[in-house]
Amino acid sequence: MIRLHEVTRRFGSVRALDGMSWTAAPGQVTTLLGPNGAGKTTSVEIAEGLQHADSGRVEVLGTDPWQAGPAHRARVGVMLQDGGLPQQVRPMALLHHLATFYARPADVTELAETLRIPEFAGTTIRRLSGGQRQRVALAAALVGRPDVLFLDEPTAGLDPHVRRDVWSLIRETAAAGATVLVTTHSFEEADRLADHVVIVTTGRAVAEGTVAEVSGDGKLEDAYFALTELADAG
Numbered sequence: 001m002i003r004l005h006e007v008t009r010r011f012g013s014v015r016a017l018d019g020m021s022w023t024a025a026p027g028q029v030t031t032l033l034g035p036n037g038a039g040k041t042t043s044v045e046i047a048e049g050l051q052h053a054d055s056g057r058v059e060v061l062g063t064d065p066w067q068a069g070p071a072h073r074a075r076v077g078v079m080l081q082d083g084g085l086p087q088q089v090r091p092m093a094l095l096h097h098l099a100t101f102y103a104r105p106a107d108v109t110e111l112a113e114t115l116r117i118p119e120f121a122g123t124t125i126r127r128l129s130g131g132q133r134q135r136v137a138l139a140a141a142l143v144g145r146p147d148v149l150f151l152d153e154p155t156a157g158l159d160p161h162v163r164r165d166v167w168s169l170i171r172e173t174a175a176a177g178a179t180v181l182v183t184t185h186s187f188e189e190a191d192r193l194a195d196h197v198v199i200v201t202t203g204r205a206v207a208e209g210t211v212a213e214v215s216g217d218g219k220l221e222d223a224y225f226a227l228t229e230l231a232d233a234g
Ligand SMILES: Nc1ncnc2c1ncn2[C@@H]1O[C@H](COP(=O)(O)OP(=O)(O)OP(=O)(O)O)[C@@H](O)[C@H]1O
Pocket: 011, 014, 015, 016, 034, 035, 036, 037, 038, 039, 040, 041, 042, 043
């Protein structure tokens, strides 16, 4: 479970988070949608324990992530946009190495096959294409079989086959009981994946619920534009 309640975070005069509240439940995919600068990355980094909140309450797996120790962090998987991967290593060597950090890691061979990593297993990470690198970053986030998984735009730049496989892998991860949080700018991705949608703008959540609840009688896209334009005007 991830829970943010009335969280604030300032950078100088910028109020990145201005009373941000949302939740993400186990066994569900929650997608966070919102314009550039709305506060998605800041709220996710706070939930990951990489940044602290100025005020408000943050709880992940029953713990304040900023105070949490290594046992908590081992239960959390993170996929960052630019990967943060070592450059001179081949993908399988990296994944086998990461698996040794966990008590009950995923089956590395199976995980790699699902993400079609064997296609480029002989290439060092430095020489991979953006999409290939992203697949390795996703495998790295999943190898510890995390209870909470944070994915930042997981399918941006992926080809349609791989995107479809990544979507089913994300659904399977949630079906196995994990709390999965996905930030995205894709309405299609939110429609396909989300059990729960949160729309954020100017540092606050302005809607939260199932796709049907948030969309009302129209499409998710229409609700998004109405809600984010309304908040900007206010
Ligand atoms: N370290 C920082 N120093 C100064 N300002 C920051 C910092 N981090 C974030 N901000 C500001 O806080 C606001 C929210 O940024 P954030 O990265 O959370 O937005 P986002 O919703 O993730 O945007 P995007 O869709 O572009 O990734 C922005 O105005 C951003 O410029």
